[in-house]
Amino acid sequence: MVHDNEINLHADLHDDEHAVVADIGGTNARFCRINLTTFEIDRIEVFACADYPTLTDVMVAYRESQDVPLEHVAIAIACPVESDSIQMTNHHWKFSIRGVRKALGLKNFIVLNDFAAAAMSVVTLKDDEKIQIGGGAAQPKAPVAVVGAGTGLGVGHLIRISKDEVMPLPGEGGHADWAPTTEKEWAIHRFFASRYGRVSAERLLSGPGLEGLYLAIANYHGREARPLNAATIGKLALNGHDTLALETVNQFFASLGSFAGNLALTLNTRGGVYIAGGIVPKLLPLMAHSEFRTRFEHKGRFCDIAEAIPCYVIKAEHPGLRGVGQYLKQKLEKKRGKA
Structure with a gap:
C-alpha cells in the first residue's frame, strides 16, 4: 500500500519544478533536490540516522544545510507503509505522516516503501x-x-x-521461502537452517547472505574457511584469487536467477524484471558467465514464457530518489487534471 496523505495534496509547484526527496534506510538518510521535469538531482547530502532523534530533525538539518525550502517532499523508507503511522524496521524512528507534514508546514508530503520507489524509478530510466x-x-x-x-x-x-x-506494488517477497533445487543447494539449506531455522530468500540473496553462502559452500566441500565480509568476497571473486569466493558468487547468481524467474511468472511480468540494489552492479562482470539466465528460464512447461521476458540491471545512480520523485510528479499532475 502507498500512503500519501492525498486528501491534502496540493497541485502547485515552484516555477522551477523542484521538490525535495529522500531515501531513508536503517543506517543513512540520503536527501536531494530533484527537478520534476528533467529528473536531474543536486544538493545531495547523506545523514547518519543515529545522529538525529527523529525524522523531523534530519529534515530540518537538510533544509538548513542546503538552504532548500521544504514544501513538496517525498521520501522512500525501508519499512512497510500501510497507514499514517510509520515505524522503521531497523531503526527507532517512528512518526505520523500527517504530524510531520503539519510540524514542518509542508504543502505535500508523500511516504513510499523503498521498493515501491524503486519500481517507480523504472519509468525514469534511459537506455544507457x-x-x-x-x-x-x-x-x-x-x-x-x-x-x-x-x-x-x-x-x-x-x-x-x-x-x-x-x-x-510494494511487497515482502524477499522473505518468501528459499527453494533449493540441487544437491549442493540442499546442503546449503541445511547449513542455513541449522543457524536460523527457517531459510528465506533474503538469507542468501543479500550482503549477509553472500557471507553465509561463502561459509556454507566451504562446509559443503569439507573445507575450513574464515568469515569474510561481502565486499571482500566480491573482490576475491572478481580478481580470481579465490575459487571459493568465485563459487559463492556463482551460486548467488544462480539462486537470484531462480528467484527472479519465479517473480516473473507470479505476475507475468512481460515488461521485464529489473535488478536493483548495491550488490549486482559491482559483480556484473561475473553475471554473464553465471547460471543467472539459465536458472531464470528453467521453468518447466513455462520455459517459453520465461525465455521471452527480459531482465535488466539498473546502472543509474539513486534510482530510489528518482522513483519517489516520479510518484510525487504523477500525483501532482493527476491533481492538475493532466493524467
Missing part, C-alpha cells in the same frame, strides 16, 4: 542506465518486477493503470 540480461523485447503495457539485493532483499512490482499513470 540499464543493461539487458537475456530475453526479448519488453512489452510496454505489461507488469514489471523489481528485485534488489543489498543489506536485505527487496521486491516490488509496477503495473500500468492508464497511458500516463503507473502504480507501484
